[in-house]
Amino acid sequence: MSDGIKWLAAWDIPVAGVVFARGMSADELAVRLGGVLRETTEPTTDGEVEHLGMRGRGYGVRGDGVVRVGEDAGWAFAVEYGDSTGADRLEEIASGRVDAVHYLPMGSRPPARFHYAKNGVLTCGFGIGEEHRRWGAEPDLLLLELIAGEVLHPDGSQNLPPSREHHTAYQERSLGVLEQRFGLSLPRAVLGEARLPAHAVRGTPAMRTGPEPDHRQIKAWAASLGLTWNDTGGRVPSHVREAWNHVARQDPKETV
Incomplete structure (x- = not known):
């Protein structure tokens, strides 16, 4: 049984996002994000990424970006760290009969964001908790599912959570719609002890994971x-x- 993605509503780990792609391997997804296969690390855990020497983003200067990649439930996925590239390259990733999803975890303000691209076109996007404001080539692609999932009212307006409902539970409803529509899943172990190949996708982080000489x-x-x-x-x-x-x-x- 897959872990799905509803659990991402409680995501409080400092990562930059996650990209899903259907129609390619994890290695190809890493390349489309800007990685170079021959420069991949040994399998790396989430906790070890902080030791890859990433430079932070500064005023007017892009920082380093790293992704860890794998495959689950028929999708390749890339967990992003630092100044990664998923939000910038989603349409490029989706070129050539590929489906691509980008999820950007945030708080309630600004909201987490979802984007879906297909065949090189940004198809639909919205903020989690602001699903009544949608954009893309087909902004109403998920309208019926959002209504059925009680995220939106039948007239398309926002079905705001009651004050007694925790914000995380409300986000789970929206993520549940995405999980069901696209069959998305990210194993919980990915943000635990699972070891996955890591790739530099922006900048020049020190992509060694073995013991440092000193x-x-x-x-x-x-x-x-x-x-x-x-x-x-x-x-x-x-x-x-x-x-x-x-x-x-x-x-x-x-x-x-």
């Missing part, structure tokens, strides 16, 4: 300062690496 040296230095972290394959957390590099520049003898 890992033990830095860990001993950090421990002398009272800094510790959960060891994940011999990788140094980015904030510790930055502190180490700073000390090395200021006083190289401190890091010898």
Whole structure:
């Protein structure tokens, strides 16, 4: 039995989104997002992505983006991290008789967003919780399903949740419509301990997942300062690496 996607309503993990594509492999989805297959990492968990050395987005400067890819329920999927490319490339991903879905998790304001593209055309999109405002080449593609799922009233207006209903439960109704219409599923283990190939899709993150050569040296230095972290394959957390590099520049003898 698949995990579906309704559970994404409670998604509070700092990822950039998820892309689904039907009609291609996970490897091809990674390439269409900007990845290079020969530069994939060893299978990586969600928690290990933070050790890939991604640079954050700055004013006027794009950051690094990484995706972890897999397949489930007849769809390839890509979980996005950092400054990824799914929102920018959805129509390109959907070219050539391909269906593509992008889900952007957010809070209630701004809302999470759904987009569906097919054959290279953005077909339908809306905010979760604002389904009465739809766009795309076929904005009413899911209208009947949204009404049947009690997300919208029969006249197409928003069926706002009662004050006693938690916002997450309301989002689950909308995601349930998408899950049923498209057969979407993302295994819960993907955001746990499941290991998947990771690809850089924007920028130049350090895409190594094996032990870093100076890992033990830095860990001993950090421990002398009272800094510790959960060891994940011999990788140094980015904030510790930055502190180490700073000390090395200021006083190289401190890091010898």
